[in-house]
Amino acid sequence: MRVGRPLFHDTVLAVAVAAASVALFVLYDPEQLRAQGVLVDGMRAPDALGVTLVLLACAPVAVRRRWPLGAMCAALVPETLMTGLGYGTGLAGVAGLVLLYSVASYRGLAMALCGLTLSVVLYVVSAVAGPVAALRWSDHLVVAVVLVAVWGAGRSLRLRRAYLEELKDRAARLERAHAADTRAARAEERSRIARELHDVVAHHVTVMTVQASAARRVLGSDPELANEALSAIEHTGRMALTEMRDIVGVLRTDARAELGPQPGMRDLPALVEQMREAGLETLLRVAGEPGPVPAGVDLAAYRLVQEGLTNSLRHAGAGASAVVTVRHEPHELDVRVEDDGRGGLLSGEPGHGLVGIRERVALYGGVLSIGPRSGGGFEVRARFPLKDGQ
Template sequence: MRTDRALFRDSLLAAALAAASVALFVAGGNGGVAEAVLLAAGYLPVAVRRRWPLGALCAAQVPIVVFAALHMDPGLAGLTALIVLYTVAAHRGLAVALSGLAVSAVGYVTALALAPPTMTWPDHAMAALIGLAVWGTGRSVRLRRAYLEELKDRAARLERARDADTRAARAEERSRIARELHDVVAHHVSVMTVQAAAARKVLTASPELAGEALSAIEETGRLAMNEMRNIVGVLRTDSLPGPPERRPQPGLRDLPALVEQMREAGLPTELEVEGGGPVPAGVDLAVYRLVQEGLTNSLRHAGPGAHARVSVRQAPRELSLVVEDDGRGPGDSPPGDRTGHGLVGIRERVALYGGILRIGPRTGGGFEVRATFPLKDG
């Protein structure tokens, strides 16, 4: 459609130039009908100048040479050559544009050799300057058009890159929230399941103990709901007026409460913490979630009579921790029991902060989770 409109406009321009040139030719009484038809045909290259620029330029030289050989006034034929020369320079590459300039020079020199010597050297110099100016204008337009296209393409690439970064950030945020939800739900549901099983066993024999277990289940459920509200609050921050009401994320300071919760759930657990000092917030949360997932893993799979131990050591440049139990090893558990989605999420957390993680059987029986996080100096 765009090509058809350009062809239509160029055809109108060619017709207007032909009509004006023929009118001047007839008014001057320079020849007959055949010469007028030849003069009008000389403007046909203007109609196809965008489709075949170089061919149209070659065709535009023909009437100039013919009229020079017949010693007749070419009228506006020179203007046709300039228009097509501009088109070649503006719409084709440098090599074709230089070829068009050479074609124009050859046509001009040929016509000059055939025509009577009526022009002076200043006239030839002016004609050459006009031709070079038209050609240079066409090249400038082409370069500017290419520059604008490059700017548009660069803007489009930047827009696509920004969209890709936005999608990656959203995916990372969804992954982070999914890890948080999994850690919270898996831990608290595991504790509640163990407590419910204990309550069922002692429900008839010792209603008081069953009541205590049910109270613990209630408290654990309340804690799970609070933590889930905190996490979901992150998602709703942009849609709710006012600042979100959330507690601080858990960290090293909350390990004693976590260990006590595991003891109440029936898993005897020891906690040993060495060293102290500020820890980056991300590492602080990652350590807590790792211990939480490790103990939840032990509570689920270590079996009755198992003991767990948590050891955290903070040095100036690194923080190391171990979560181990003396229960059933991987060989005594169903395949995949000890390496579910929670431990996969832990791997992602540790890798995010440049840490090293080892998950596997413990020497002497049982299972262990070991991790080391690098800490910045100072």
């Protein structure tokens, strides 16, 4: 339908141009030109042959968009015959102007210049050798100006069309780039939320599992101790729900006012105390003068300690102990979690938690080392670079 519609429009235009050209051809007969003071010696009066040639010159207008230069060349044949037979119309006709405009509008500069050259040359030939040779020089100048103006209008339209296409293409590229950036941002945000949820759930569920196991073992012999363990489970569960609500609340636009601050190294004493209640003897050591730490590094350091202690609680075994060391240096923050257990992580691949910690540390340009200690046990250590002491 898109191909047929321009062809239909051009066919209608060809019919209109033919009607106008025939009318001009019939009206401008030798008698009228003589009345206007123009010498018309040798000029033939309009007849059936002349009308047929005019119609043949107008017919190529129907394919002016598909083959503009070919249509112009096809129209030149009857135009030349009319000049040679003495009818004297030349390329100043309406069909010639329409085809010249089409060549300039739908083809490149080289073809457009070729079309303009053909138009000018043929008119010059008809002006020198044809019946219109007696026209005044001002009349020839007007025809030349009209030809150049029609050609310039076609070129201007082509350049404007190309400019609009470039704008559309640029807008499409920008839209695709924006969509790609949006997808990347969403994927990054999903990954971040997944890491946060894993760290929260893995830590609290591990603590609750250990405390539930302890409560089950002493339920019959020491109900008071079992009650303390159950209370600790309840408290840990509430903490897990609160943290998960804060994380998931980021996805809700109406929950921003309810969000609390993210945990950081200021919460390490409470985390260590929680691990002690769960049965892992834990010690916190802080060296150096604490200074301002970027929020992202603060959260990453906290999650590293949380994941390290969770793995120690899960894999170190009964009677194991852990030490958390935080060392503040002028240009570096050193965080280390060590335990003296049997290092159960060596029996398999690191879990998603340690993979997430590796991504967190790499995000802030830190260096992470995970592995067994030389004297036994397991160690998780990260060193975060700080710029200008921050």
